[in-house]
Amino acid sequence: MSGQRLSQGSGATLSRRSLLGLVGAGTLLAPALAGCSHGGGSGFAQVDVKVPKKYDKRKQKVVLWSSWNASAGKVLDGLVEKFNDSQDEIYAQAQYQGNYFDATSKVTAALRAKAVPDIMAFGQTAWQIFFLNETLEDLGDYADEKFSSSFHPNLYDAGVIRNRPYWISFARSTPIMYYNKDLFAKAGLPDRGPRTWTELREWGPALVRQKAAGKSAKVTELSGGDSWEFEASVWEFGGRISHGLDVVVNKGGAVECAEFMRKLIFQDKMAILASEYGTNFNNGLVGAYMNSTGALAGTYEAAKFEVGCSPLPTQVTRGVPTGGAGFSIFKGVPKERKQAAWEVIKFLSSPESSAAWSLGTGYLPVVKAAVNQPDYRKAMQKDPNRGVAVAQLAHAGQLDEVDAYVQNASPIIYGGLQKIYGDNRPSQEVLDDVARQLRAGEKKIKPMYDKLVGGAG
Amino acid sequence: MTGVLTGRARPSSRSTSPGRTPRRRLRRALRRHGKEYLLFAALVGPNLALILVFSYWPVIYNLYLSFTSWDMISPTPTWVGLDEYRQLFTSADFGHVLLNTLKFVVLIVVGAIVGGLATSLVLNQRLRGRGLVRTISFAPHIISGAAIAALWLFMLDPSFGLLRALLDPLGISSPQWTTSSHYSLYALVMVYAWKGIGFCAIIYVAGMQNLPADLFEAATLDGANGWQRFRHVTFPLLSPVTYFLVVTSIIGAFQAYDVTAVMTGGGPGQSSTTLSWFIYQQAFQASNAGLAAAAAMVMLVILLTITILIARYGERRVTYQ
Incomplete structure (x- = not known):
């Protein structure tokens, strides 16, 4: 009946009962609709990103959500800037989202809205629930042997489940x-x-x-x-x-x-x-x-x-x-964006980036070769405090x-x-x-x- | 309009088949009142849509969620019926949270209204710099809760806070305001009440300035002293203002979140956890959307009950001029 009335195009005849019916139907349908393309599909949009004019011709944009502001945030921005200047295909941007708890809440909301960052810097205890819900990309197809063996195994293995990496160590600490x-x-x-x-x-x-x-x-x-x-x-x-x-x-x-x-x-x-x-x-x-x-x-x-x-x-x-944070990519992000995100992760995992990040923040150099960087060596000699965590790494284990x-x-x-x-x-x-x-x-x-x-x- | 709604139009003699008459009636009504309908729809429609989408839809969806178990990450919630409510009402923690909320709301509402009324009596005097003092006293209401919390956290710090500087000369050590469960809830009450005093004071001052001067003159002529004038004239005449402040302060205290987040995080343990913080904790720390939604429904029922009770019984005591 109400359908007939609506088809006549008369808003005036929409009865209270049919209106309530619509609201009720919406209530029941919404969760089902919300679940339609979640997790598995490749339909996640990208969160907002403002591209500076200098980079607006780039094919791909990568948004990285992080929990680092102040001095650590500046170091990360510096590394991302270096990445942007190192090639002309991808524009990357780091966006601060509050501490690990806040950032996790925000990315949960982002998942519901189906607009997510391309790279998420999850805290050490935050990524697992997303993994258990099968929302994270298996990064095993991106990370070759050379890449994975470049890390300290004690740190890299924290993100590996059944021999497949889902969380790449970056800002790790003890x-x-x-x-x-x-x-x-x-x-x-x-x-x-x-x-x-x-x-x-x-x-x-x-x-x-x-x-x-x-x-x-x-x-x-x-x-x-x-x-x-x-x-x-x-x-x-x-x-x-x-x-x-x-x-x-x-x-x-x-x-x-x-x-x-x-x-x-x-x-x-x-x-x-x-x-x-x-x-x-x-x-x-x-x-x-x-x-x-x-x-x-x-x-x-x-x-x-x-x-x-x-x-x-x-x-x-x-x-x-061990503690700290690492990078994950969501499964539902389109393939090209995932590939671009991986390029950013690769850049941030280079010995040069790892050394610069560690020197600027105090986090562990996650990549073994980082400690051989001239700047890092000099700093270690000058400040023995920097070597303490690296030495302690031999006794480190997963949470x-x-x-x-x-x-x-x-x-x-x-x-x-x-x-x-x-x-x-x-x-x-x-x-x-x-x-x-x-x-x-x-x-x-x-x-x-x-x-x-x-x-x- | 009335004609349309009561259907005054008579059935036509030509109306032989059922359904034709109402349609004709409608057509006639639309012809007659179409513009009015359009205007009505144009004015009311957008607001109605906004209210439905942003006010009622979240409540309805929240009600649905309260019957599910969901971590907000998995694709769909799992229907569990009344399980989340059962869990809430059989948990000793939730009873503790409700008791905390009761203490918290009563103390804040009483503190802010009594403090606000007392402040307003001073601010209503013809004193020099009154405007500046009014602005200053209203400031806590408009400053962000997080900034206020950070400030109070510093003042209450037992190691290097301002309070320590005041208590040390008296040989009293500053209490562990935010890290001991004996004080944490009261530390929050103190800050929220302080934040609310300025707002209550300004509303009271506005109310006082509208009170009829002749009543005060009459009371003075009758020999009433200052306290008697306040007790029997000012306070009863301010009852609509008090009524408004009680309702809004109760709702505000139930929704309090920002200062708690910065100062105590609901701790130690659950000693300063109130209902709003519990909902946040369950939803965003424990990823337990079902339980959080059930607690939110409990809060809605409590607030509705309080509002109805106040409307029914409280308003009787309100004296309108």
Whole structure:
């Protein structure tokens, strides 16, 4: 009936019932329509890009979404500019999209809108959920043997599943120990980072006797906004977040590690939970703290004292998880754009680019030959801090599977740390709850994980 | 118009087959009122379309999503019926979030309105530099929440914040405002209430300037002191303003997000997580669109209930001049 009325072209006769019917039908159809060309097809449009006049004749445009602004953003822009000047077919542009969480939210929305960037710089724990949903391009057909063997295997393999790469390492890092050389000297401590966590605790009394901004200095500050540094120290205490998908964050070394840190804060009064991680260190209020090697350039800029770097302290064993970001391409992007995007990735993965990126930011040189670049060699000789993370790479490993694959793992873990470090809640009780939440997340992804990842690394 | 709607046109004697008469009626009505219809459609149509697309469609789609499980990346959501609602209402965390939201909303609304009213009484006086002070007090309302949060984060920092500089000489150590669950929610309340005070004050000042002077003169002649004039004249006459501020402040407090994002991220644990932050967290951190949509529907029902209750019972207490 309503169809007949509409076909007569009379808007005035559209009844309330038929209007509601249309809305209802739209409601039911929209999700189905939304799914039509998602993931598999080759219909993804490109996100907005403004091409400068100088490059407007180029055949292909490549948009790279990144999480680097400030000094790191400038280095990336410089590299992209070099790429643009190195050939005349492709114009590339890096677009900052906020931190890893924000950028992931934005690219999720972009996927729904079917207009995506050609290259997405995913954080270490962000790309897996896109892989499990089969939205990422298998880059095995682009990356030949020469390309893949040019990387440090410890870093490259983090993006490889069943021998196929889906995420190409770029801004990779490990946590290292930063220490305030001036404060250490005033406290009569050696000019090096602590070798063990126990040693750092033993140095505590000498450090807290020092005044910083009118207050007793603290030994260290801990993060309640990321789980990565905690995971590193858990490994050193002999624990793990998970073995495969088996959650063990509430057992052994993980609990001992959390308890050690809790005592350092509440019993020894030597450590603090930072409201803005790194600010206390940069302001000279704490002696040493863990942070990404990628924070090196920023720390040099912010700190008013001489900064020292050392490998992470060990405790029971030695080991450090890698972090940072790498590049992926979406499956649904048209072939020519994918090929152009790959050219940009190739350029950014050259020894020259890798060295320049590492020198400008402090991130690891992901490509082995980068350390042989003359500029890099010179800088390493001049500043031994730059070599710390590279030396530590021998002990680096991939993130524990649950942290990598369960979408919300990091917020769940650091939510627990906030209760332990902020509220002095017993570690066992809190980590039991964290384990319960992680297991619930693990259950959700397990079917997809078993299908696509299985036991293969 | 009425003629068309009530169908005053009589059936013609020639109308033998069913359906012909209404069509003729319509034709006649269109001929008579066609221009009016066109004008009506032209004026209302675009707005109606915008409201449907941007207001009702998201709500309807959100309702649909609340019956699904979806990570927003997989092509289609999976229908799970009431599972997400069941998960919400059986989780202790969600009860905690609702309780936080209740405390948060009540404290912010009371704080902003009482503070705003008190400020407006000062701003309504004939004092020098009144314009400047009004502008300054309104500023927090128009400055971005993220900027305000960054500023307060600095002021409240127990190591090098402004508050520490004030408390240290008194021998009191500054609380861990944003990293302890005892204080984090109240730190947010403090900032949001502070942000709202200026807005409430300016609206109250505008209201006060429209109050009839003769009532105050009469009250003064009757011997009412300042407090009595406020209690029995000013405050009752400002009740439409208070009513407006209560409704808008409640809705604003329910939707609060920006300052939370920068200052506490809902933590430590879930100690400063309110409903709006919980929805964001579930949707964009946990990629749990179904649960987030279910929580959003709960928020919609709560807000509708509050609005209806206020409209029904609160408005009775409003005194219009």
